[in-house]
Amino acid sequence: MLHRRLGRTNLQISCIAFGGLPSTFIPPKEAIEVITAAIDEGMNYFDLDEGPGQFYDKAYLDSHNKIGKVLKTRRNEVYLGVKTMRKKKNEVLEDIKKSHELLVKGTSREIIDIFQLAFVDYDHDIKAITSPDGAIAALEEGKKQGLIKHTLVAGHNRDILIDAIKTNAFDVVEFPFNIIEREVIDELIPIANKMEIGTIIMKPLGGGQFGEVAAAQIKWILEKPISCIIPGIKTVEEVKINAAFGKTPQKLTDAERKQLEAFSNRMAKIYCHRCGYCLPCSQGIKIFGLIDILHAGVLSYEKKKAAYLQAVQKGLLVPASKCIECGECVPKCPYELPIPELMKQLVEKFGI
Numbered sequence: 214m215l216h217r218r219l220g221r222t223n224l225q226i227s228c229i230a231f232g233g234l235p236s237t238f239i240p241p242k243e244a245i246e247v248i249t250a251a252i253d254e255g256m257n258y259f260d261l262d263e264g265p266g267q268f269y270d271k272a273y274l275d276s277h278n279k280i281g282k283v284l285k286t287r288r289n290e291v292y293l294g295v296k297t298m299r300k301k302k303n304e305v306l307e308d309i310k311k312s313h314e315l316l317v318k319g320t321s322r323e324i325i326d327i328f329q330l331a332f333v334d335y336d337h338d339i340k341a342i343t344s345p346d347g348a349i350a351a352l353e354e355g356k357k358q359g360l361i362k363h364t365l366v367a368g369h370n371r372d373i374l375i376d377a378i379k380t381n382a383f384d385v386v387e388f389p390f391n392i393i394e395r396e397v398i399d400e401l402i403p404i405a406n407k408m409e410i411g412t413i414i415m416k417p418l419g420g421g422q423f424g425e426v427a428a429a430q431i432k433w434i435l436e437k438p439i440s441c442i443i444p445g446i447k448t449v450e451e452v453k454i455n456a457a458f459g460k461t462p463q464k465l466t467d468a469e470r471k472q473l474e475a476f477s478n479r480m481a482k483i484y485c486h487r488c489g490y491c492l493p494c495s496q497g498i499k500i501f502g503l504i505d506i507l508h509a510g511v512l513s514y515e516k517k518k519a520a521y522l523q524a525v526q527k528g529l530l531v532p533a534s535k536c537i538e539c540g541e542c543v544p545k546c547p548y549e550l551p552i553p554e555l556m557k558q559l560v561e562k563f564g565i
């Protein structure tokens with residue numbers, strides 16, 4: 214597997230690394246097989262996710278029962294990225310301690326390699342993490358106590374991430390990057406590289422939506438000056454397919470480049486970047502979450518539909534049918550998505 218330097222961390226990580234979200238949806242035995250196969254294929258960075266379990270009582274338990282078991286014998290072959298979505302110092306410190314206890318304690322390297330502040334997407338997130346009782350103070354404390362080694366900030370909004378890395382509190386930045394979400398090429402990636410901040414690419418295949426152009430898409434990203442990609446992986450077969458791209462440099466052909474451009478043009482008006490510029494909606498609709506549901510991805514369409522209906526029933530989500538077509542969100546979307554039209558499509562598909 215080809216390795217690249219992860220910025221100022223100086224870690225040499227596999228250019229194809231392991232995106233952990235899909236493995237939260239499979240049972241521990243299967244997940245352990247997939248993770249073991251990924252290590253055997255040369256992936257050495259694991260970006261963990263807790264899926265629906267995170268930030269409740271069982272946070273990090275899912276990972277404890279999956280990669281935690283593998284680390285008992287293969288810790289020295291793996292770098293670990295663990296995330297929290299919380300923003301307050303005491304909460305983040307709690308997550309650092311808990312993940313340390315559940316994932317690396319008792320292994321041959323008792324330190325979390327990279328601790329991540331995830332979903333840093335808005336101005337108020339930057340304010341929260343930089344305040345004296347904010348998350349960055351917890352990262353410093355975690356380092357001081359020897360619980361974590363490096364720090365990472367992750368999000369979906371390019372400008373906010375630029376502000377975040379300019380605090381100089383992070384060694385690595387993680388963001389979506391693919392043929393549709395390519396605006397990070399102009400500023401975020403050059404600034405990160407200049408500051409020697411590692412760059413980890415989430416959603417290289419649009420959260421599972423780019424199946425038809427997957428090969429071209431992976432080659433296209435690997436041509437760029439980034440550290441690694443973390444495609445979501447949930448089967449041994451997917452491990453092998455993804456790992457193959459990192460074994461020898463693979464050149465994008467002209468035909469593949471054209472295929473990608475055509476795909477990008479077709480998807481541009483329905484693909485949501487989850488940047489959140491369209492919010493708030495006067496009706497309380499979480500616009501980007503709903504647009505995401507329209508397309509099958511890591512989760513099948515049926516599973517997304519079931520989750521949507523359940524969340525609406527429990528009052529956790531305002532349904533698309535509450536859209537009054539006021540149009541206020543439309544000019545706020547930099548990608549000109551026809552949001553009210555997409556809300557209508559949701560109602561047609563899901564009946565609510």
Ligand code: SF4
Nearest residue numbers: 494536537539540542
């Ligand atoms: S058009 Fe619909 S989704 Fe957009 S702000 Fe108005 S009510 Fe919300």
Ligand code: SF4
Nearest residue numbers: 485486488489491546
């Ligand atoms: S609808 Fe547009 S503004 Fe809203 S999150 Fe998606 S891409 Fe961003």
